[in-house]
Amino acid sequence: MEILGIDIGGSGMKGAIVNTEKGELITERHKIETPQPATPKAVTGVIQQIIDHFNWKGPLGAGFPSIVKEGVTRLAVNLSPEWDDMNIETHVKEKTGLDNTFLNDADSAGLAEIRFGGHDTGGLVVMLTFGTGIGSAFFYNGVLIPNMEFGHVEILGGKNAEKYAAARIRKEKDLSWEEWGDRVNQYLKHLERILSPSLFVIGGGVSRKTEKFMDCIKVRTPVQAATMQNNAGIIGAACRFKDVHSQVLA
Ligand code: BGC
Numbered sequence: 106m107e108i109l110g111i112d113i114g115g116s117g118m119k120g121a122i123v124n125t126e127k128g129e130l131i132t133e134r135h136k137i138e139t140p141q142p143a144t145p146k147a148v149t150g151v152i153q154q155i156i157d158h159f160n161w162k163g164p165l166g167a168g169f170p171s172i173v174k175e176g177v178t179r180l181a182v183n184l185s186p187e188w189d190d191m192n193i194e195t196h197v198k199e200k201t202g203l204d205n206t207f208l209n210d211a212d213s214a215g216l217a218e219i220r221f222g223g224h225d226t227g228g229l230v231v232m233l234t235f236g237t238g239i240g241s242a243f244f245y246n247g248v249l250i251p252n253m254e255f256g257h258v259e260i261l262g263g264k265n266a267e268k269y270a271a272a273r274i275r276k277e278k279d280l281s282w283e284e285w286g287d288r289v290n291q292y293l294k295h296l297e298r299i300l301s302p303s304l305f306v307i308g309g310g311v312s313r314k315t316e317k318f319m320d321c322i323k324v325r326t327p328v329q330a331a332t333m334q335n336n337a338g339i340i341g342a343a344c345r346f347k348d349v350h351s352q353v354l355a
Pocket of ligand 1: 114115180234240241
């Protein structure tokens with residue numbers, strides 16, 4: 106199937122048409138900066154611009170940086186409080202006319218990495234995306250457990266992990282890669298202690314630069330860099346639409 110995948114992040118919104126069987130983009134990516142403030146009206150406007158760019162009339166699968174439970178968004182801390190308790194799927198259908206599904210952004214990226222990125226080792230695979238925030242996606246024997254908000258666990262006696270170790274913090278606090286890598290290591294150690302995963306997958310933009318901080322990571326759990334990098338969120342979001350609608354559309 107060909108589906109328009111859109112990855113909505115705190116700083117950028119990226120879309121492309123995806124071949125969901127191959128897990129590949131079949132067009133170039135089109136990127137637009139996330140509007141500020143990232144209200145429903147503004148973000149939906151950019152979704153429409155991406156649809157128009159591809160002159161797309163088919164289905165749409167999107168990744169969104171908050172809890173998305175049965176189409177309803179909650180706690181979009183890096184976008185706007187106006188998203189709280191909104192049925193984004195109904196809203197986007199009304200505004201754009203396109204059939205769509207929305208899934209948490211890290212869950213979307215994880216779905217692509219598990220299916221096409223070679224990380225499906227079985228057991229508990231924890232994918233973490235480091236960007237504006239920290240996203241987390243859990244897979245148990247290849248099956249997604251959605252909305253695991255482990256970017257917000259408390260570490261070091263009460264610090265929100267995302268405010269301590271997101272990639273954004275490295276830039277904001279002007280940390281060296283080593284200083285930031287130590288923070289990521291503290292975070293992974295905490296997760297390892299409470300989850301005993303089989304594998305950590307490190308995603309987000311930093312997955313292209315793991316050589317800069319991997320030496321700082323000293324957990325027992327194997328750690329792999331995400332392989333699909335910036336395309337994972339787009340591909341996984343499109344696959345989600347296919348998964349949800351496969352019986353209807355088959
Ligand atoms: C949100 C998550 C999201 C992550 C990455 C966090 O602040 O709570 O839902 O996956 O940022 O965008």
